[in-house]
Structures are given as C-alpha cells and as structure tokens.
Amino acid sequence: MSVLVFVEGVDGEIKKSSFEAISYAAELAKKKNTHAVAVVIGAYPADALESLGKYGASKVLNINNDKLKQPVIQPYATAIAEAANKETADVIILSKSSIGEAVASRLAVKLKAAVVSNVIELPDLSGGFKVKKSLYTGKAFANIELKADKKVLTIAKNACSVTETGGKATVESFAPSIPDTDFSTAIKEVSKATGDILLTEADIVVSGGRGLKGPENWHLVTDLAKALGAATGCSKPVSDLDWRPHHEHVGQTGIKVSPNLYIAIGISGAIQHLAGVNSSKCIVVINKDPEAPFFKAADYGIAGDAFEVVPKLIAAAKNYK
Numbered sequence: 001m002s003v004l005v006f007v008e009g010v011d012g013e014i015k016k017s018s019f020e021a022i023s024y025a026a027e028l029a030k031k032k033n034t035h036a037v038a039v040v041i042g043a044y045p046a047d048a049l050e051s052l053g054k055y056g057a058s059k060v061l062n063i064n065n066d067k068l069k070q071p072v073i074q075p076y077a078t079a080i081a082e083a084a085n086k087e088t089a090d091v092i093i094l095s096k097s098s099i100g101e102a103v104a105s106r107l108a109v110k111l112k113a114a115v116v117s118n119v120i121e122l123p124d125l126s127g128g129f130k131v132k133k134s135l136y137t138g139k140a141f142a143n144i145e146l147k148a149d150k151k152v153l154t155i156a157k158n159a160c161s162v163t164e165t166g167g168k169a170t171v172e173s174f175a176p177s178i179p180d181t182d183f184s185t186a187i188k189e190v191s192k193a194t195g196d197i198l199l200t201e202a203d204i205v206v207s208g209g210r211g212l213k214g215p216e217n218w219h220l221v222t223d224l225a226k227a228l229g230a231a232t233g234c235s236k237p238v239s240d241l242d243w244r245p246h247h248e249h250v251g252q253t254g255i256k257v258s259p260n261l262y263i264a265i266g267i268s269g270a271i272q273h274l275a276g277v278n279s280s281k282c283i284v285v286i287n288k289d290p291e292a293p294f295f296k297a298a299d300y301g302i303a304g305d306a307f308e309v310v311p312k313l314i315a316a317a318k319n320y321k
C-alpha cells in the first residue's frame, strides 16, 4: 500500500498547492506506516522531480507524453488511476484546483473509491478513516467517514503547511496506456490571464475596491503588490466598471484566494467579497470608515485614507527590502 499524490505544474514550475499536497500525503503516509509516491505529468528537469523528495515523496512517477501536454481531464484520470494501481495506492491526494477537482471525481469512479473534496485536516484513522471538509466557503464544516477500500481526497489550499523533511526522491518514467476514446475533447488554445503571479497560487494578494475612486489610482495597488511580490485582485464592482480585468475579481462570484497575506484597500467587506478571501491566513484591511464590515474579518486594520496610507506602506516595503 502507498499514498499517491498528483502534482500539478504551470509553465514548467510545480505549483505551491502541490507542495502542500505532497506534504499532506507524506504526513498521511507516516500515519499509515507507508510511503508517499508523487505522480507528475509533463516534462520537468530531473532535479526538479528529485527535489519533490524534500516534501516527503519517496518516489516520483513521471508521465511524459506529448498527448498530455494540455490538462485534458479524462486521460489524466486514466493515467493517475493506472499509477495508483501500479503503486497499490489506497489513498490518492489531489489539490483542490480546477484540474484536481475534475480529475478526482473521475478517478473515484475508475478506482471504485470514496471521494471527498475540500479536505482541511489530516484524516482521523482511529477506528476508520474520517476527514473534515469545509463547506459553504468556510462557513460550515462536515466530518465524513469514508468506507470504501480506496479513497480520493482533494485538499483545500492552506490546509497543510509545506514542510521540508526529506531528501531526494527516486524518479521513474511511467507510460500508462491511455485509450484513444479518452481524447474525445481537446484544448485547442489557451489564452492566459495577464499578471506575473497567478492569483489562486499567490502567497500575497493586494486587492482594491471602489474606495480607490478610479483606474487612474490603481498604481497604489500595483506598486504595493510589486514591492511585496504579490498578485493583484479587486472587488466585483471594480471589474464591472472595467477599472480592472474580470479575472482579478475576487469573491463568491469570482476567484477564491487563499494567500498567506490578503491586503484589502478601499473594499467595504460585503459578504460576497469575504466568501472569496476567508481562507486567507492573515487579512489586513485599509479603509477610511472605521465601521466598515471588513474590519470584523481582519487580523490587522488601518482606519485611514488609502491615498495617505498606501504610499507610506509602499515606501516601507521598498525600504524593508
């Protein structure tokens, strides 16, 4: 038996959420007295694959197949199911990402496994296999017992910290046989959102709201983001007004972010915005209205005018560097 973890990358770089997933899989493997095996689809330098051992994977299966260059869900599910069978894995871990979620359900069907998404803690193995998952954008939790022999879990972002415990993993090429029928859909073109740092993967997010008055003032958000190495986000009205592109819109109807630090500038803190940020580790709110609802969800708050506060923060961040 082993614990298998699916590792995702973007543009040849392993995603931060996958390091969390490997750390989770390694912790779980330790609890189960077994080992964690990572499965990586795509071409990566050998040292990048070996280095996954640092996070606790004892072995890496690398599937390097030109037909899998784009993440098409059916063949990915087949490839990971074959890897799970090869490694006699009884638990398969994926990140809660758009690919991870879509693959997980198909994988569960293929392996006749129980599946739970958005898991936020390591399983409780005393007398069974129970996991805790987050529901309704973090407003409720469910404890679920999985009774099938095989289990598929998707792990919420920030549910597990990245721990560097191991050394080098052994790397093995793996060529699963994938039927042509799995390729009934194909991604023809991908147009990427602009921005250097992926909002969903960012460690720090600086977001602006209608309190910034107009797009001409957005340099306050982008300059602070640049000084901190952060991604930029915004509230819904800001993208509706075309001050910022729609892919930056954070909230219930936009992107859900889980950074270590979320800085909200001139955003009131409506419940629909909070739904997209409440799994952030630390929230800092800058708002000139001390009664703004966002302060209730904040770890740190600055009640002040963004046009005075943010330039000082930018200068301090640059100075600190």
Ligand SMILES: Cc1cc2nc3c(=O)[nH]c(=O)nc-3n(C[C@H](O)[C@H](O)[C@H](O)COP(=O)(O)OP(=O)(O)OC[C@H]3O[C@@H](n4cnc5c(N)ncnc54)[C@H](O)[C@@H]3O)c2cc1C
Pocket (backbone or CB within 6 Å): 208, 209, 210, 211, 212, 234, 235, 236, 237, 238, 249, 250, 251, 252, 253, 254, 265, 266, 267, 268, 269, 270, 271, 272, 273, 276, 286, 287, 288, 289, 292, 304, 305, 306, 307
């Ligand atoms: C079905 C539905 C779904 C929605 N989904 C989303 C969603 O996904 N994401 C989202 O963001 N919203 C969403 N909304 C909209 C949401 O309800 C709020 O209207 C929106 O979040 C408010 O945006 P805002 O805080 O930027 O603007 P405002 O509510 O106008 O707030 C501006 C804030 O800026 C502060 N301010 C003003 N001047 C300054 C200054 N100089 N310095 C500092 N602070 C200042 C004000 O005190 C105020 O708190 C949704 C609404 C509905 C009905």
